[in-house]
Amino acid sequence: MEMDREPGKLEQIVSQFRSKILHVILESRVPSLHHQQQESLSLSRVRKTDKWFNLVLGDRPPALENLNFSLRNLLDPMVIDIILVRHGPCSSSVDNLYAPSAAAAGPSTETVIERWVVQYDCPRVFATPSGAEAAVSYKKIYKKCILLLRSLYSQMRLLPAYRIFRQLSLLSQTYNFDLIYKVSSFSHPFSREEEDGMKEYNFTPVEAPPGCLCVSVTYRTTLSDFNLEPLVSLPPKIITDYVGSPTTDPMRSFPSSERGAHAISFPSRGLRSPSSIPFQRPHSWSSGFHRGIPPTKTQSLAGSPPAYRTSCKPYDISSPPADLFGNRIQNHRVSTLQQATAYDEYKLSPPFSPSASPSTPTYLTGANPLLTRHCSETAPVTIPLPLTGRSTRYLSPNSSDPSRHSLPPLSPRSSKHDASSQESPSGIRSYRKIEALRAGESPSGLSNLYSAPKVVRDSKDDSGRFSGLLSSSGSPRIGFSRSSSRLSFQDDMDDCEFSCPFDVDDVDVSDSSSQNTESKKASEFTAQSNLVGKKSQDAAVGILVHLLRTAPPLRQDSSCYSTHSLKTEYDGGVGMASGFFLPRKTADALEELNSYREMKDLLLSKSGTQAVRKEGMK
Amino acid sequence: MNCEVCQLKELEVEHFEIREVLRCILHTIVFHRALGLVRPKDVDLELFEITYVQCGDVELEKKIDEKIDHFISWVEKHPNKKSQICLSFYEVKSKQPFWFANKTERLYWEQWYVNLNVTQHPKHHSSKSHHTKVVVDPGESAIEERSSRRAMVEASLREVLFQIIKFVNEKKDHVPPISEGVIYFPYEITIPSSSDSAFGMDMIKRMLHSGHPTMLS
Numbered sequence: 001m002e003m004d005r006e007p008g009k010l011e012q013i014v015s016q017f018r019s020k021i022l023h024v025i026l027e028s029r030v031p032s033l034h035h036q037q038q039e040s041l042s043l044s045r046v047r048k049t050d051k052w053f054n055l056v057l058g059d060r061p062p063a064l065e066n067l068n069f070s071l072r073n074l075l076d077p078m079v080i081d082i083i084l085v086r087h088g089p090c091s092s093s094v095d096n097l098y099a100p101s102a103a104a105a106g107p108s109t110e111t112v113i114e115r116w117v118v119q120y121d122c123p124r125v126f127a128t129p130s131g132a133e134a135a136v137s138y139k140k141i142y143k144k145c146i147l148l149l150r151s152l153y154s155q156m157r158l159l160p161a162y163r164i165f166r167q168l169s170l171l172s173q174t175y176n177f178d179l180i181y182k183v184s185s186f187s188h189p190f191s192r193e194e195e196d197g198m199k200e201y202n203f204t205p206v207e208a209p210p211g212c213l214c215v216s217v218t219y220r221t222t223l224s225d226f227n228l229e230p231l232v233s234l235p236p237k238i239i240t241d242y243v244g245s246p247t248t249d250p251m252r253s254f255p256s257s258e259r260g261a262h263a264i265s266f267p268s269r270g271l272r273s274p275s276s277i278p279f280q281r282p283h284s285w286s287s288g289f290h291r292g293i294p295p296t297k298t299q300s301l302a303g304s305p306p307a308y309r310t311s312c313k314p315y316d317i318s319s320p321p322a323d324l325f326g327n328r329i330q331n332h333r334v335s336t337l338q339q340a341t342a343y344d345e346y347k348l349s350p351p352f353s354p355s356a357s358p359s360t361p362t363y364l365t366g367a368n369p370l371l372t373r374h375c376s377e378t379a380p381v382t383i384p385l386p387l388t389g390r391s392t393r394y395l396s397p398n399s400s401d402p403s404r405h406s407l408p409p410l411s412p413r414s415s416k417h418d419a420s421s422q423e424s425p426s427g428i429r430s431y432r433k434i435e436a437l438r439a440g441e442s443p444s445g446l447s448n449l450y451s452a453p454k455v456v457r458d459s460k461d462d463s464g465r466f467s468g469l470l471s472s473s474g475s476p477r478i479g480f481s482r483s484s485s486r487l488s489f490q491d492d493m494d495d496c497e498f499s500c501p502f503d504v505d506d507v508d509v510s511d512s513s514s515q516n517t518e519s520k521k522a523s524e525f526t527a528q529s530n531l532v533g534k535k536s537q538d539a540a541v542g543i544l545v546h547l548l549r550t551a552p553p554l555r556q557d558s559s560c561y562s563t564h565s566l567k568t569e570y571d572g573g574v575g576m577a578s579g580f581f582l583p584r585k586t587a588d589a590l591e592e593l594n595s596y597r598e599m600k601d602l603l604l605s606k607s608g609t610q611a612v613r614k615e616g617m618k
Numbered sequence: 619m620n621c622e623v624c625q626l627k628e629l630e631v632e633h634f635e636i637r638e639v640l641r642c643i644l645h646t647i648v649f650h651r652a653l654g655l656v657r658p659k660d661v662d663l664e665l666f667e668i669t670y671v672q673c674g675d676v677e678l679e680k681k682i683d684e685k686i687d688h689f690i691s692w693v694e695k696h697p698n699k700k701s702q703i704c705l706s707f708y709e710v711k712s713k714q715p716f717w718f719a720n721k722t723e724r725l726y727w728e729q730w731y732v733n734l735n736v737t738q739h740p741k742h743h744s745s746k747s748h749h750t751k752v753v754v755d756p757g758e759s760a761i762e763e764r765s766s767r768r769a770m771v772e773a774s775l776r777e778v779l780f781q782i783i784k785f786v787n788e789k790k791d792h793v794p795p796i797s798e799g800v801i802y803f804p805y806e807i808t809i810p811s812s813s814d815s816a817f818g819m820d821m822i823k824r825m826l827h828s829g830h831p832t833m834l835s
Contacts, residue, residue, distance in 0.1 A: 046655065054796075056657040143653065144790050150650045151783045153658060157669040158779055166669075204787040 009138055010208060014074050014120045016052045017145050017213060021118050021152065022064055022080060022183065023057050028156040029082045029114070030181055031169045033061050053146045055153065074120050079187040082114035082161055085178045086226060110180075111226070112194070114161050115187060115218045122211025137209060144206040145213065152203065152215065160223050177226070190218070197221065537607045544603070554589070621726050622792050624785045626778050628700070628733040631771060636693065636736065638663050639775060640686045640703065642670045644807070646779055647705055647730050648682075649673045650786040653793075654801035666772040670779065675801055685807040692810055693736050704808040705730040709794055724804075727792055730782075 026033045050056040087108045156162060161179070168179055190198065199221050205212040241248045631639050642663060649658070652673035659674040672679065689703060708724040794803065 051655065054653060054655045056655065139795060143793065143796055146653050146796075147650065147786055147790050147793065150653075151786045154646060154649065154671050154779070155783050157660065157671065158776060158783075162669065163667065204790070 010141075011074060013138065013141060013145065014208065014213065017149075018074070018078050018118050018120075019049075019060070019064065020053050020055065020057075020149060021116070021215065022078065023060055024055075024149065024153055024156060025080050025082075025116055026061070026064065026181060027057060028153075029161060029165050029179055031165065031179070033064075034165070034169055053142070053149050055146070055149055073185070075122060076185040077117055077119035077187075079184050080114075080116040080118070081112045081182040081184075081187070082116075083180045083182060084111045084113045084161075084164065084223070084226065085109070085180055086111070087176045087178075111220075112190070113164075113220045113223060114159065115190075117187070117214075117216050117218075119214050120208070120211050121205070121214050141206060141208045145208075148203055148206055148213070148215065155201075155217075159217070159219050160221065161219065164223060197225070537603075540603045540607065544599075620792050621729060622785075622789050623729045623731070624782075625731045626733060626781055627774065628735055629771065629774050629778060630735045630737055632738045633690075633693065633736055635665055635771065636690055636734065637686055638665050639734070639771075640689065640732065641682065642668065642775065643732050643778060643782070644682050644686075644703075644705060645672045645679075646670050646782050648678060648802055648805065650782065651707055651728070651793075651805070652678075652802035653796045654799070656801060665768070666775060668772065668775060668779070673802060678802065682807070685809060689809040696810075698736065698738075700733065700735045701810050703732040703734070703810075704806075705732065706806045706808065707803045708806065710804060724806075727794060728789075 028034065046056055047059065049060055050058070085108050164177070165179060167173070168175060168177075197220050198218050200216060200218045203215040203217075205214045626643065629639060641661075645661070649656070649671045652675070656673040656675075659672040660669050661672055662669050685703075689701070693699075693701060706726050707728040708726040710722050711725050712722050
């Protein structure tokens, strides 16, 4: 007998053939085993088991080895049932997603959708081939087993159950069904109705004398009868209170405003201190109104207006939006440092939709820079326009109610959607000034603000204000905001502060209170007046300008008064110096005015005389 | 040795489906004839819900794609024609006639004929386009017609694959023994040439080489 000559060879072939078939079937029907195989296939090495029948399948699962052991009697058939387990209706609820065991415990139905039968059919009585024939026989048997396995491998992918297997193999989805397998040496016959929906295919047996290897499959031709559907992984959740939603509270829809307010509060803290250095922005276009703004005003300027504050409050109390960005917003509000860390999160956060809040247009007009909409956290707000008349228009609401909002509108330029990346030179200049001045104010404030520019760049919270302030160009916008805010309050504060249109860079013009200085100026003026007649008209004008420059303020401290003699020689009526030292009354002012008139007439007459002289000289 | 011939069922395909259909069929055949050590590679078709298996040899895949490209070019020049692609497996035998030098000849032991009927003019769309031919009346009916047609092609392709599997199972004796270190048997893919007559001549030459041509249904 062949097996007597080669006792183990045929048995080995049959045994390995059964194992290989089992491996092929399970790896293309059982998702868990398939994943294991995929991992092992990634390795380039070829295992000993892979070499059998020249089909690399990867590591055999341990369960398979156990099965092989239990079915070691090669003469017994190996029946592999692929069973479709369908979970009951109650098991498909969402709750079961959180309690998978509940799904298993629920009612489920099992249906055999495929049955593979592998059997070495060996007759009891057979002929004994010779040695040479046997050797050739083993090779042929082995080759035919390879061919059978190839065809079985292909057919596994063409049967209906393969689609279900592929669905279950998707880890991203859960279903109300599952595929399990059962391997046994016997099989329960199908019922009549089960057989009706099934079809049988018999692979051509491989002659392996004394017997033959037979493989057959009985499979359901269609699986559409079963209600196979994916389980809902997460209940659909519609977020209605997203930032920018028109249905949400306008205040709440801009949580960035509160945050912006908080963020702004950092520098404002420094500004709130009474000892803070008065803000000065010696810039010509600011018209000098900004000088000497008390910090208190700045505080209210930099702080959030009541409108913002009210919006802050509900935001503070209420939980942030349920979305991820909401959490980021929450993080954003904690501190600038956290803002810095949260910047990356902001960058990843989905962009806010352009706020459709009804309040947005109002803010866009510049009334409320904190609520200025910035449609994209990536688009920096442009530098505000210089405080021209247009800007003044935006500022007028500020001036009317300084407590309403604290910041000047960036929107004049931001609403224009200028290329914000371009910094205006004036802005840079003002920024530098501001920084220099603010250096001592609140290092923790502005510096923090500057240190975390990125934090607020893309944040909607600042409602564009900070994004405008701290865009790619960074801080200059802060300077602008500051200056413009100061300008707004300057309107309110237009009090006794001396403002001289000509005093552009000279900051101490009005502060001279020294008597010596006055006397020096007076003498200087007298000396200059003596030369009036000799100099040209331009010189006279220059003298007049200087006179006006050195003129003391109307409200002069009594200590500045001097009874210094006004009896100075002067040629003309330029001796106005006396007027500087008299008590300031209306009459004095009138007299001074008259003296100025006389001086003017003198100058004019002198200029006329000079012209005559020149003509005479000619 | 007999030359087993398998005439596969004719498939009615559109131009843009040629590549996928041919890839599926040719690779399936070669996989069943790549009896060396292979690492099977599952490939999902894009146009149909069918998964076929490749033997994983990169060189083979490249050659098959080249042949498919040539075929598509031929189809573009000969539109609306029934075409046939022949996949042949042969053995290299060295003849040693005493009056000639050593000469090798090919002994074809198996031939597969893939019959395609390309139904659409190739100029209407590219091979990779997924659009069907110009529909005079676009709308739901066109979409339904397209989907039903697609289902028919898929079913036909599935039948062809089953046909291959059945043929492989039923005919095993003519397959030559496996050589050591050889992954797949030498093969040849023949596409229609520029003229039909030349194609016929190729067939005659092949028959002469094979020695005992047997047309099995």
